[in-house]
Amino acid sequence: MSDPIPTPARSGPSGGTRYHIATWGCQMNLHDSEKLAGALEGLGYERAVDREDADVILLNTCSIREKAEEKVFDELGRLRPLKEARPGLVIGVCGCVAQHAGQAIFDRAPFVDLVVGARAMGSVAGTVSRLFSGDRSTRQFLDIAYRDDSIRFPHDQIARLGPNPAKAFVTIIEGCNHRCTYCIVPVTRGREICRPLEELLVEVRSLADRGVVEVEFLGQTVNAYRDAAGHTLGDLLCRTATTAGIRRMRFTTSHPAQMTSALIEAMARARPILCPYLHLPVQSGSTRVLGAMRRGYNREDYLRVIDSLRERVPGIRLGTDVIVGFPTETDQEFDESLSLLREVRFDTVYAFVYSPRAGTRAAEMAGALLIPTALARLKRLQDQQQAIQEELNATWVGQDVEVLVEGPSKRDPNRSSGRTPESRVVVFPGTVAPGSLIPVRIERATAYSLRGTPSGPALPMLPHAPYNLPSRPTL
Numbered sequence: 001m002s003d004p005i006p007t008p009a010r011s012g013p014s015g016g017t018r019y020h021i022a023t024w025g026c027q028m029n030l031h032d033s034e035k036l037a038g039a040l041e042g043l044g045y046e047r048a049v050d051r052e053d054a055d056v057i058l059l060n061t062c063s064i065r066e067k068a069e070e071k072v073f074d075e076l077g078r079l080r081p082l083k084e085a086r087p088g089l090v091i092g093v094c095g096c097v098a099q100h101a102g103q104a105i106f107d108r109a110p111f112v113d114l115v116v117g118a119r120a121m122g123s124v125a126g127t128v129s130r131l132f133s134g135d136r137s138t139r140q141f142l143d144i145a146y147r148d149d150s151i152r153f154p155h156d157q158i159a160r161l162g163p164n165p166a167k168a169f170v171t172i173i174e175g176c177n178h179r180c181t182y183c184i185v186p187v188t189r190g191r192e193i194c195r196p197l198e199e200l201l202v203e204v205r206s207l208a209d210r211g212v213v214e215v216e217f218l219g220q221t222v223n224a225y226r227d228a229a230g231h232t233l234g235d236l237l238c239r240t241a242t243t244a245g246i247r248r249m250r251f252t253t254s255h256p257a258q259m260t261s262a263l264i265e266a267m268a269r270a271r272p273i274l275c276p277y278l279h280l281p282v283q284s285g286s287t288r289v290l291g292a293m294r295r296g297y298n299r300e301d302y303l304r305v306i307d308s309l310r311e312r313v314p315g316i317r318l319g320t321d322v323i324v325g326f327p328t329e330t331d332q333e334f335d336e337s338l339s340l341l342r343e344v345r346f347d348t349v350y351a352f353v354y355s356p357r358a359g360t361r362a363a364e365m366a367g368a369l370l371i372p373t374a375l376a377r378l379k380r381l382q383d384q385q386q387a388i389q390e391e392l393n394a395t396w397v398g399q400d401v402e403v404l405v406e407g408p409s410k411r412d413p414n415r416s417s418g419r420t421p422e423s424r425v426v427v428f429p430g431t432v433a434p435g436s437l438i439p440v441r442i443e444r445a446t447a448y449s450l451r452g453t454p455s456g457p458a459l460p461m462l463p464h465a466p467y468n469l470p471s472r473p474t475l
């Protein structure tokens with residue numbers, strides 16, 4: 001390649017190199033971006049809000065559906081002129097698309113400097129710094145090894161970037177040992193690996209000392225968590241529930257086949273610190289389709305888990321994911337998904353049209369549906385679910401709820417927005433500092449959010465000590 005060796009093109013407020021990370025996908029990806037940011041800040045780089053101001057642009061990507069993957073290539077198309085105008089700009093593709101597409105990214109976008117997979121993110125900061133020091137051998141650097149970099153990242157070097165400083169993610173398990181036939185995650189995230197319970201408790205303690213009141217434990221199959229000493233998610237929930245300062249905890253995403261009665265008992269014991277909301281992807285209401293998906297449970301098994309959750313954790317609210325238009329799904333089988341949603345009455349449903357992913361078993365299956373058929377099913381499902389959510393949310397009107405404030409409402413900066421323990425979004429007038437807890441009386445409800453007025457004073461969060469150490473990460 002004949003273009004110049006990249007050098008920092010612009011300076012930050014204090015003269016430093018500036019980075020910008022764009023993130024797609026799930027909470028795990030958001031949290032990985034916080035680790036990438038921590039690693040770059042450990043090198044002394046500063047955050048650039050706008051990518052135009054950055055010397056390094058990283059795209060932390062998602063490949064769960066084709067649309068998500070295509071968005072990355074669209075974005076690269078937009079970045080090309082920036083790179084042409086400023087050849088010193090460093091552009092990296094990280095995360096699941098990097099792991100899945102690897103070298104093909106350089107083939108489609110040769111101006112990209114580094115491609116680093118989700119399990120290999122530890123090499124990003126060092127590579128970026130070598131590029132800036134003029135090391136030509138790192139050009140088109142590709143690292144898609146299956147290591148444990150993300151899960152081993154030192155927790156005290158994570159840059160906590162979320163809008164709400166009183167809430168933090170904690171990765172407890174990464175990867176997935178299931179082989180659902182539609183899913184690319186086992187390829188992008190590799191096999192399951194768990195962090196030791198004691199290490200997790202140290203992280204939770206230190207978060208609480210910094211004013212964090214809500215922790216969310218993360219994993220692709222979070223309820224498969226079991227450390228080398230045999231500790232389970234239930235153990236973690238019970239120990240965290242007694243950590244002074246922690247007022248709320250959540251965990252996501254759970255697999256229905258691993259919702260054991262021991263875990264449900266632990267959830268009951270960990271109330272009220274454990275938030276009464278669980279996301280439990282069902283994917284389909286049809287036992288035949290669940291078999292073709294290799295989900296490892298049938299419709300009745302799933303409904304039994306829901307019954308037992310509702311019995312042991314009174315007041316628990318539920319969310320789910322559904323795939324419509326899986327290969328060979330008939331109208332009757334789709335109706336079974338609709339009837340399951342009517343039976344359970346979830347508070348939140350994420351519904352997706354099936355998207356074939358290269359390298360998965362379902363992508364090879366016969367019986368693909370026509371796109372208009374799948375889209376019509378999606379619309380029916382969404383209409384039904386909207387009506388259910390309107391009814392469920394209306395039951396909150398007149399009640400006082402506790403809201404953990406996330407920040408100004410996106411639609412109206414004179415309003416604040418936050419979540420209840422049941423994960424309902426609440427919008428209320430006034431600007432209350434993110435991280436505060438405030439009681440709100442609900443006055444109006446739509447299918448997607450609640451509106452109300454504060455019914456008491458806000459409890460501001462504790463002073464928040466800076467989280468990032470100035471030292472260089474050890475990765």
Ligand code: 5AD
Pocket residue numbers: 064065182183184281283321322323352353354355356357
């Ligand atoms: N097509 C459509 N949706 C998918 N999901 C996972 N893989 C696919 C796919 N190939 C959905 C599942 C999962 C959620 C994160 O994304 O519902 O729970």
Ligand code: SF4
Pocket residue numbers: 176177178179180183184185186220221255
């Ligand atoms: Fe994908 Fe299934 Fe693993 Fe979830 S459990 S990440 S859907 S393979």
